[in-house]
Amino acid sequence: MIFTSQARPGISRRRVASVLKPEALTGYFLISPAVFLMLVLLAYPFILAVYISLSDRILGEPGKFIWFKNFLKLLQDTFFIQTVWNSFIYTISTVFLKLLFGLALALLLNQEFRYRNLVRGALLLPWIVPTSLSVLTWLWMFDSLFSVVNYILLGLGLISKKIPWLGDPFWAMISVIIVNTWRGLPFFAVSILAGLMTIPRELYEAAGVDGAKEFRKLWHITLPLLQPVIAVVVLFSTIWTFADFQIVYILTHGGPLNATQIFATMAYDVALVAGRIGEGSAISLFLFPALLIVVIFMLRYLRQE
């Protein structure tokens, strides 16, 4: 401050001065370990990913630079086109289901009842427990011979013959969608619940005095005020679901007949199982535009706030 008030130092000198202030030096000291780690294990691998995706590298051999051939090849590959479709179906349907049921669950949990905290805690479990282990349980629940889901549905008379959960392309997609919804629902419910709790009660009371019915209150008060929370939750979940790996890897391994193959599982198979690292990296990088769109949305949104 003292320095800058003197006879107009240039911008660069002012900058240098502010960088050299003790406060700034302390700041750089404090962030340096985090910055170093992120550069080495996040930024560098990302640049490397771009570089590898432009080469025909296979496991154990460096490969040579082939520009965009991997990407062009993928765009003509029917398996990859199917993966793109699957990823969109998987993401759009699960985010929609999680939002719909998450909203319903949050509205339920926002009411007063006994053991509310206990119920809320229990409902969070699917989100807290290691996904790979809970998905194993689902794998067992969908077993072709011993499926307990079929056992219950048959017992209740809801179906007349066993559903081939993981053995049929259509039902396999339904299965991974169910499991993803199961795992992600708590995150939606709890976040939306937090948003609900910030809405002042007076608004509802005033609407009640004016004779508004429950549904109109929901439509005209609750949903508009929840919009910011919903936007954040949907964007986060879209990214996570688009890049999801574990559920599909353990439940169906992309099958049957590639019916549930999504970006991350295909990238893993191509790069680390088949050994075509260049092509696998290219598949992974298709996640990047999705990430970019979400980040741009987020930044614009945060700026508005």
Added chain:
Amino acid sequence: MNLKKKRTLKRIFGLYLPLAAFLFFALFPFYWMLISSFKSNPELYNLKANRLWIKSPTLEQFQELFRRTAILQWLGNSFFVSFLASLISMTMGIMAGYALARLKFPGAQAFGMATFITYLVPTTLIFIPLASVVQSLGLTNSIWALVATYPTFLIPFSTWMLIAYFKSIPKDMEECAMIDGCSRIGAMVRIVLPVAIPGIVFSAMFSFTLSWNEFVYALTFISSTTQKTMSVAVPTELIRGDAYFWGELMAASLLGSVPVALLYSFFMDYFVSGLTAGALKG
């Protein structure tokens, strides 16, 4: 009378029934995991019995698991990796979070943005090149690969949680301490950290859970049986070819789930408030 009846009906159909349906959906897999792991094999695979209940509970599956596999080692590995990765991330996250919350310096905003964006970078975007970075660091097939890489997704998260937390603490106390001759870092360690303990506990716990549950990196970087963590060891080591030992698989899944479920039940209130604060803050 009629009004009261109407209210009860509304309560049942508008609250209890739908809530029960959600609870059933959320908890049935855990119930199934639990009863499957306490059944003997003949009972487990008996299609004629009542499958939703246990007739004769047994510890067979657990005994077999401990006898036949390295489950204790895997549990130990999970604890080791999660503890160290969380410790590293919390240290770096506290430092960076404090700097961003309190200090003004050129580039602070850019760094804040960068951590926010990295919070959103999925591990599946960079796991392939990261495998070759891990290899050139000589860490392939070692749990140290996980200790080194997990902080990349833990630091952005804990930094953001802690910025919000540090900002909610009034500046006066630190300023007094600094006037009394305490350095900036001294004030941070002695004055701010003790007040911030709830936020730190929450971040540490969540970091531990994220590390414990991580799958993609652990699957990619580690292939030797003795170095695996629970989340990867159970699905890869207990399934051999087409042979699924469901009793043991469920027993192992239970053992891998209980630590985080316990941890989280102890700190449930921190958890819900922290989680929602994080979600709202965006």
